[in-house]
Amino acid sequence: MFEQGMARLHELMVILYALSVMLYFIDFLNQNRKANKIAFWMLSIVWVLQTIFLFLYMLKTNRFPVLTLFEGLYFYAWILITLSLIINRLLRMDFTVFFTNIIGFAIMAIHTFAPVQMQSEAMAEQLVSELLFIHITMAILSYAAFSLSFIFSMLYLLQHRLLKMKKWSQRLWRLSDLDKLEKLSYVSNAVGVTMLLLSLILGVIWKFIKLPDVSWYDAKIITSFILLMIYSAYLYLKVRKGLYGKSLALLNAAAFLIILINFFLVSRFSSFHFWYT
Template identity: 35%
Template sequence: MVSPSWMYDAIIYIYALSLLFYFSDFIGANRSAKRMGTGLLVFVWVLQTAYLGLSVYNHVDRAYAMSETLFLFSWLLVTVSLIINRFFRIELFVFLVNVVGFSVLALNIFSNPRVTPMLGRWEVSDELLFIHITLAVGSYAAFVIAAVFSGMYLFLHRQLKEKHWSVTMKRLPSLEKTDRYAYRAVIAGTPLLITALSLGLIWVVLQGSAEQLGDLKVLNSLLVLVGYLYYLFLRLSVKANGRRLAIWNLYAFGVVLLNFIFTNWLSGFHQWVWM
């Protein structure tokens, strides 16, 4: 029986949003973010459980197909992560396990021939690309916001250091707030980029074009991710000062611009952006 994809799309988006909240909790020990992430993950688990229940009911006379086995594997990862989250405080474990579970689930859903896209003229791979692009654009938007706040931080820092008081300075938030807002934007953008890259890699796998993993756009996207992970490392482990963090944030955003503008011209399969 062919299945519509609205349920699968809902699971993917809710799962991705859950990862965002879990990442925020892992980085900043945010209890509210953890509760939101857990609530969304429980909802994902409920939807997956309902699907598995229907599968068992419809397959009493034969074994699971590969797609259903992968779905079961993803469900088990979600179940284990919820148990670990309930009884232990290992936020990094929960986040990483669910990145794997999200990737397995996406690979299973978009390679399943029984899933039909919401729009009749689309292929399932088109929906995969649509979600990939949506998450990537969301991450870029977050990085733009982070860059703006970092630029404000450097401007305000210089004005204060040189004791140049002006009306503009009075309209800007404090150094502490601009640094904190930039940090929060990076926390929002980084997990979105991770999930977008995961879906992009899954698309490459489904297309059977492993050589595209060496595409300049793919490599530069990974470099963007490394840049923002290093920013988080500087803030959380090195405890770098706000000026150093702002400068590195702008460096990382420079790589984002390079990735979005120039590498599209040289990419073998991302040139559609300019069409």
């Protein structure tokens, strides 16, 4: 019972960490101080819980927790979170904070879900199954965000066409303005990219733990990383190159076609998620 409770607390920390990373990414793109503040306090909660567990473990073992691989991973994750909080508070280096937390999240997930650290075999199997569940859930949530972004882009293109044709009707006013539609599409993609990135990190951990024989050239793996690169390119073109308007909306619509191909077609040729009997 105690072991299960500890596992649940570690899973909660991973979820809070994932939300924190997502908010840090939004702040990194938009310089959103509110998102940064919420992310900082979420990560602070994770740090406090980690510190308590670290201290209790040291009391239990009467030594510093670095003698085994998984002790080292936990301490490493704690150091990365500590550094991230310090950098965020004192140096205001958003790029460094975001990527430090990406590494920290990966290390934390490995420590939480790797079955080797569990004394109970049944508990280890349950944790590995929950790792897959969280991985798939995050992927689906990212697809939902991309779908919303696609809808906003299509409404943008429709609004743009109606304005160009000078069709002033009630339908035009119900579509919202172009700037708002473009912003909503961009924000949805920012959320989607973060969720997909975290999902792929968990998916890679899952592969190492449960499916070491599955090829890295599996269709699902390749197209998922291609999808991440395409939407990352969208954000890069929007934020760094200043691309906007119809061209950006068309790019977003084309990217959504890759999602449909990945979800409905590529899955038929992949063995990545057909793992459990």
